[in-house]
Amino acid sequence: MGSCSWSGHGGAAALVVAAVMVFWSVAGVGAIGANWGTQASHPLPPDTVVKMLKGNGFQKVKLFDAEDGTMSALRKSGLEVMVGIPNELLMIMATSMKAAEKWVDKNVSNYLNDGCNIRYVAVGNEPFLSTYNGSFLQTTFPALRNIQSALVRAGLSNQIKVTVPQNADVYESTTGKPSDADFRADIHDRMLEIVKFLSDNGGAFTVNIYPFISLYIDANFPAEYAFFDGNSSPIVDGSATYTNMFDANHDTLIWALKKNGYGNLPIIIGEIGWPTDGDMNANAQLAQRFNQGFMTHIASGRGTPMRPGPIDAYLFSLIDEDEKSIQPGNFERHWGIFTYDGIPKYNLNFGTPNSQIQRASGVKYLEKKWCVLKPSASLNDPKLPDTISYACSMADCTSLGYKTSCGALDIRSNISYAYNSFFQKNDQDDVACGFSGFATTTGQDPSTGTCRFGVMIEVDLAFSWKLQRVRSSCLLVLLLALVHLCLSFS
Secondary structure (H helix, E strand, O other), rough: OOOOOOOHHHHHHHHHHHHHHHHHHHOOOOOOOEEOOOOOOHHHHHHHHHHHHHOOOOEEEEOOOOOOOHHHHHHHOEEEEEEEHHHHHHOOOOOOOHHHHHHHHHHHHHOOEEEEEEEEEEEOOOOOOOHHOOOOOOOOHHHHHHHHHHHHHHHOOOOOOOEEEEEEEHHOOOOOHHHHEEEEHHHHHHHHHHHHHHHHHOOOEEEOOOOOHHHOOOOOHHHHOOOOOOOOEEEEEEOOOOOHHHHHHHHHHHHHHHOOOOOOOEEEEEEEEEOOOOOOOHHHHHHHHHHHHHHHHHHHHEEEEEEEEEEEEOOOOOEEEOOOOOOOOOOOOOOOOOOOOOEEOOOOOOOOOOOOOOOOOOOOOOOOOEEOOOOOOOOOOOOEEEEEEEEHHHHOOOOOOOOOOOOOHHHHHHHHHHHHHHHOOOOOHHHHHHHHOOOOEEOOOEEEOEEOOOEEOHHHHOOOOOOOOOOOOHHHHHHHHHHHHHHOOO
């Protein structure tokens, strides 16, 4: 992966950030934000992330929960915040007004009074996603209604609005043309229930749009249509012409809303981005092309054919998350503009000449050592495959595969990558570089070409794994021995 170091500090960096913010303001375009996910074994300190956001000109941030460390770091930052309620809390929010009021008091009022600029509460995250098989159909709207009532009772409903981030699969077009759109038949009435409620209470429709996913799941999807260069064959829909999927997908939603009497409902792009690894179409070059194209597109202020004007959007995502589920695909852990340790994977121009993306500052690393396959280890040993499977199941091997960043490694290096991933995730503990005697530590960096063998960052308060799996059997034996000892003296 490529990286860009930042060259300015202090006053120079502040001038760049100020210029970025002035540009977005004068141009009359929607503010640009970023999604800040925390499904990482070794997350960057929240204060460091807030500095990254501000240093790179982001004006708002979207969260998936309301974790105290994150919210506290955002106090007095000036960043607009969309705080999230996870899907697993929808049931209790839907069935208990008291729980909704308690949640608002703890996660909204508390931080708002301390200087956190909360603007939205996101109730759930893509709760009507088709792959959830209706798990949240019964609870999403009641939860939304209760959270809104809790905001009203707290006297916050005028300044903080509710929304429900939806995947773009909640609407569809039978012909592929935006003008033939409507909400999915199986959830049509529930969508209208939510849309009406948002409209009545001054909320916005939040949607996540992912051209990459379309390319990933459909081998016949025209790749150029995912980008903003105008190189694809256009789709003509009446007087509107579409040369990129984002505009067409966005306007498909507009038509679905318009067809049901809500054509003027505000829209927020909750997630949009491109991963950099884990798939043949996921790399830094394509991610830079897509994200820069999108940034340039919305910076123009033109909007889309059906909704000219500013677009409010949150890029997905700010930082890689090595504990995200890979059920959708190995790319899920690589959406970040920044690597796990805050290094930019590519440059993004935020609209001003010579603006350079800034890396995280003050990041502390563990010792420069790696876990690798011993040179003497035999690849024919029947015990070897089990150690590799274990390492990958417990750590992250998503960079290994066809046309991935580490796809060109030979067999021995593949094994070393798996071992090192497990070793680093377990804070370089010697026990985590055992693998039945096949592994050893080295001070020589095995990274090569685009394949980076990482060194883990330090994390406060033992948020990391700390060998939970490695030592579980040893701890159990020790516990049983202590119990036996206690019984013998009783």
